[in-house]
Amino acid sequence: MGLNIKKLFGKNVSDEEYIEIDLGAGEAKPNKVVVKPFVLRTFDDVNEILNSLRDGYTISIIDIKPLKTKDIIELKRSIAKIKKTIDALDGSIAGFGENIIIATPSFAKIQREAQEVKKVKSDFINDFRSG
Numbered sequence: 380m381g382l383n384i385k386k387l388f389g390k391n392v393s394d395e396e397y398i399e400i401d402l403g404a405g406e407a408k409p410n411k412v413v414v415k416p417f418v419l420r421t422f423d424d425v426n427e428i429l430n431s432l433r434d435g436y437t438i439s440i441i442d443i444k445p446l447k448t449k450d451i452i453e454l455k456r457s458i459a460k461i462k463k464t465i466d467a468l469d470g471s472i473a474g475f476g477e478n479i480i481i482a483t484p485s486f487a488k489i490q491r492e493a494q495e496v497k498k499v500k501s502d503f504i505n506d507f508r509s510g
Contacts (some may be wrong), residue, residue: 410436411436412436412437412438412486412487413431413436413437413438414437414438414440415431415437415438415439415440416439416440416441416442417431417439417440417441417442418441418442418445419441419442419443419445419446419454419457420445420446420449421446421453422446422453422456422457424446424457425457425460425461428441428461428482429460429461429464432461432464432465432468432470432482432483432484433464433468435468435484435485435486436484437484438481438482438483438484438487439481439482439483440479440480440481441461441479441480441481441482442478442479443457443458443478443479443480444477444478447478458480461480461482465482465483468484468485469485470482470483470484470485470487471483471487471488471489472489473489473491
């Protein structure tokens with residue numbers, strides 16, 4: 380879509396003397412997924428995590444160990460706040476080990492069934508041995 384700047388400012392010019400500006404050129408959204416690590420040291424650190432998740436392109440890997448060793452009540456509040464936002468975004472959240480939490484927006488799902496992973500791995504090994 381072209382925009383005639385000179386006519387906009389009241390100057391009379393012929394149709395051959397106008398400038399076209401692409402109004403949609405600066406509106407590009409990122410289309411790559413970002414896996415971003417976070418360290419949860421205080422309850423206030425939750426805001427940066429939530430802002431990244433709300434952008435819709437970030438998978439958050441959160442180290443909770445510093446807050447876990449300092450204040451378990453603040454940790455529970457932090458996790459509850461992250462979980463509430465993840466539920467609103469229709470995303471997924473899961474713990475990995477004792478000190479890591481992964482939170483994803485709606486486009487990604489966390490596989491929770493570790494037995495399925497083991498089954499795939501053992502099937503692959505059995506197929507490899509028999510083949």
